[in-house]
Amino acid sequence: MKPAATNPVSSSILRAGAAALLLWCASAQPAEAPLLAIKAAHLLDVRKGVTIDHAVVLVQGARITAVGSGLAVPADATVIDLGEQTLLPGLIDAHTHLTVNPEDSGYGVVALSGPRMALTGARNARVTLLAGFTAVRNVDAAFYADVALRDAIDAGDVPGPRMRVSGPALGITGGHCDDTLHAPEYHATAGGVADGVPAVMHKVREVIKYGADVVKICATGGVLSFGDDPQASQYSLDEMKAIVAEAHRLGRKVAAHAHGGDGIKLAVLAGVDSIEHGSFIDDEGIRLMKEHHTWLVPTQYLHGWLVDNAVAIGLPAPLLAKARVVGPQARRNFARAVAAGVPVAFGTDAAVYPHGLNAREFTSYVQAGMTPLAAIRSATVDGAQLLGWDDRIGAIEPGKFADLIAVAGDPLRDVTELERVRWVMKGGAVVRP
Numbered sequence: 040m041k042p043a044a045t046n047p048v049s050s051s052i053l054r055a056g057a058a059a060l061l062l063w064c065a066s067a068q069p070a071e072a073p074l075l076a077i078k079a080a081h082l083l084d085v086r087k088g089v090t091i092d093h094a095v096v097l098v099q100g101a102r103i104t105a106v107g108s109g110l111a112v113p114a115d116a117t118v119i120d121l122g123e124q125t126l127l128p129g130l131i132d133a134h135t136h137l138t139v140n141p142e143d144s145g146y147g148v149v150a151l152s153g154p155r156m157a158l159t160g161a162r163n164a165r166v167t168l169l170a171g172f173t174a175v176r177n178v179d180a181a182f183y184a185d186v187a188l189r190d191a192i193d194a195g196d197v198p199g200p201r202m203r204v205s206g207p208a209l210g211i212t213g214g215h216c217d218d219t220l221h222a223p224e225y226h227a228t229a230g231g232v233a234d235g236v237p238a239v240m241h242k243v244r245e246v247i248k249y250g251a252d253v254v255k256i257c258a259t260g261g262v263l264s265f266g267d268d269p270q271a272s273q274y275s276l277d278e279m280k281a282i283v284a285e286a287h288r289l290g291r292k293v294a295a296h297a298h299g300g301d302g303i304k305l306a307v308l309a310g311v312d313s314i315e316h317g318s319f320i321d322d323e324g325i326r327l328m329k330e331h332h333t334w335l336v337p338t339q340y341l342h343g344w345l346v347d348n349a350v351a352i353g354l355p356a357p358l359l360a361k362a363r364v365v366g367p368q369a370r371r372n373f374a375r376a377v378a379a380g381v382p383v384a385f386g387t388d389a390a391v392y393p394h395g396l397n398a399r400e401f402t403s404y405v406q407a408g409m410t411p412l413a414a415i416r417s418a419t420v421d422g423a424q425l426l427g428w429d430d431r432i433g434a435i436e437p438g439k440f441a442d443l444i445a446v447a448g449d450p451l452r453d454v455t456e457l458e459r460v461r462w463v464m465k466g467g468a469v470v471r472p
């Protein structure tokens with residue numbers, strides 16, 4: 040009997056194994072990662088609020104190694120010359136629903152399976168990334184389709200932004216985040232419904248068990264749901280305190296959907312990290328949000344789009360009636376919150392309107408009184424802070440992921456330049472040439 044090592048099959052396996060080990064060692068050496076030099080006429084340093092000319096960004100592998108004006112380009116670097124364009128950090132949308140579309144408001148959604156939602160998400164993730172959004176926080180998805188989507192993107196199976204996901208939003212029985220479409224005999228309940236302190240504690244643990252990076256709750260009624268009032272509070276202060284304590288103890292932030300003024304205040308007092316929408320925020324709510332440094336995620340552009348396109352998407356009449364009331368109030372009160380200095384993180388609620396139009400939100404912020412720079416900050420350095428990712432994204436700085444976009448004009452003069460993103464890089468790979 041021959042020794043195993045002389046068997047030709049065994050030795051070829053050994054050789055392949057040795058080669059794989061060598062490759063693994065090589066890829067573990069950062070020096071072997073390709074070096075890129077990205078040149079552009081301008082670069083917006085969002086943190087400092089200044090534009091740098093003759094910008095050079097050096098990228099090794101997935102991360103930025105150096106940034107500056109007129110930096111020397113190493114001889115072995117591959118140069119990407121973006122000419123007269125302006126570089127910015129990749130954009131961050133802190134409120135998306137990638138796994139559904141505008142037509143899914145109302146009864147269309149009941150025919151959608153979890154797998155179909157995940158595939159819808161794959162399409163919308165690509166569209167969102169190509170629009171310049173290299174990171175999103177996805178707050179509420181049925182059947183954990185968002186967890187599957189996040190994992191597929193991270194594995195490189197489908198293109199898309201970096202994702203923070205919540206799984207199903209926690210909500211009260213019959214509330215905005217329950218399934219309110221079915222007749223009683225169907226006994227339909229949404230995946231995140233939980234009532235009372237022990238049940239909400241269990242639900243927080245459950246969504247984290249199945250992959251949630253962030254916990255989303257419904258603190259008040261909403262617009263795109265039947266039989267509830269956007270101005271009425273839903274979770275009690277005790278329930279929300281229990282949710283926040285449990286989520287924070289397990290290292291997760293809490294995002295609270297809240298339109299009504301009382302629900303906003305209760306959620307802020309419970310310690311949530313962000314208020315989503317904030318439509319009927321009053322002076323006391325504004326004061327509390329500033330005091331607690333609670334982020335407002337305003338979702339403004341959707342109001343006009345939803346009313347204008349209600350017929351085209353088949354929006355049920357009771358939901359359109361609510362949208363007509365909430366929209367004007369939300370615009371007025373957002374402007375008051377901006378004037379008072381409430382911290383704002385950019386968020387769109389994309390899914391209420393078509394994915395990929397996310398950047399139209401910027402104009403809504405400028406119309407509400409933010410400077411273009413402040414609006415861009417909300418979608419970069421500030422958004423990164425809300426996502427808990429300020430160590431890796433949100434700015435063009437050494438050590439951060441090379442998530443970059445380029446636009447033709449000056450976004451500080453015309454913020455709609457961000458609606459026409461020309462070039463996108465995520466983690467050092469060009470995804471939109």
Ligand SMILES: [Zn+2]
Binds near residue numbers: 134136178388
């Ligand atoms: Zn939403």
